[in-house]
Amino acid sequence: MSSAVPLVVVRGAALSYRDRRVLDGIDLDLRAGETLALLGPNGAGKTSLMRLVAGRLAPDAGSVRIAGHDPHTMPEARRAIGWVPQDIALYARLTVAENLDVFARLAGLRRAERRAAVTDALDLTGIAEVAGRPVGLLSGGYQRRVNIAASLMARPRLVLLDEPTQGVDLQARAAIHAVLERLRRAGAALLIATHDFAEAERLADRAAFLKSGHIVREGALSDLLARLRDGAPEHEIALSGLAAGPAEAALRRAGFTPVDTGLTWRARPAAGRPTDAAAQLAALRDAGVPVAEIRIRALGLDAVYRDVLGLREPAPSQALADAP
């Protein structure tokens, strides 16, 4: 459940490193209980934007407010923010519980508060069973969960996570997703920078796309997807035994305007073609196209990303125009 008044309000924010501007004209709102995914290519400015929101850097222009306060100048505003950096920032030789106690001290908690905060963070992140083990001996997936737990000592209302599942296996990824869902159910606002579209689709209510320091698209996931052309499903087609040139020609003859993605072709069919996979397969084979496999899937955030970055394949109307 998200509340009406945004917890995070960023208006017209700009940031430069020395004289190089890396963020410009950033507007962003985030409400309690809401999860926003920050997406964009390497170097787009995701981490820099999170540093601004965390109050670790001050904007050159514009403003950042957390519950009405400037996080850069007001320590109490910073206390409302949990920061989970991309790199593991823990003491390898200390146990998990000892690490969390250090972070609890840094957060300014008294002894009794520290014990409760550590216990709660261990429970919420599902790592109580490794509380007594040195962090350096844990798997990468557990270390990432400890990294998240360390950000929760002051019971933040906002948690910023920079690529929280980078480099972990599928099981650890699922465990981290469960942690983030619990945090969100507990009413925290989450801002997650990620390159993982499936992760963003699973966790986020909204997504913001950064490109060269600007938010070039932002909105609720359903709105972002609905905005993308007519919502016709995307086809992924694998062809057998054809070089790229003849394969493209064959697909064009069959009414597609295909894009080569390496192993497969991505294509949207011309209007009026069958929409179920079996009928598509039969029609393509009738047209002499050697289809090994065809998958039809609803558009996802990866399609929005390609659209935002100008990596789009031609729209269906062009596919129709290109058809013989």
Ligand SMILES: Nc1ncnc2c1ncn2[C@@H]1O[C@H](COP(=O)(O)OP(=O)(O)OP(=O)(O)O)[C@@H](O)[C@H]1O
């Ligand atoms: N401390 C710094 N000093 C100078 N330039 C920096 C600094 N940190 C980042 N940059 C530059 O600012 C730009 C934005 O970087 P940032 O790390 O915010 O991008 P990002 O979207 O998080 O990238 P990635 O996906 O690779 O993590 C990049 O061009 C980067 O090289």
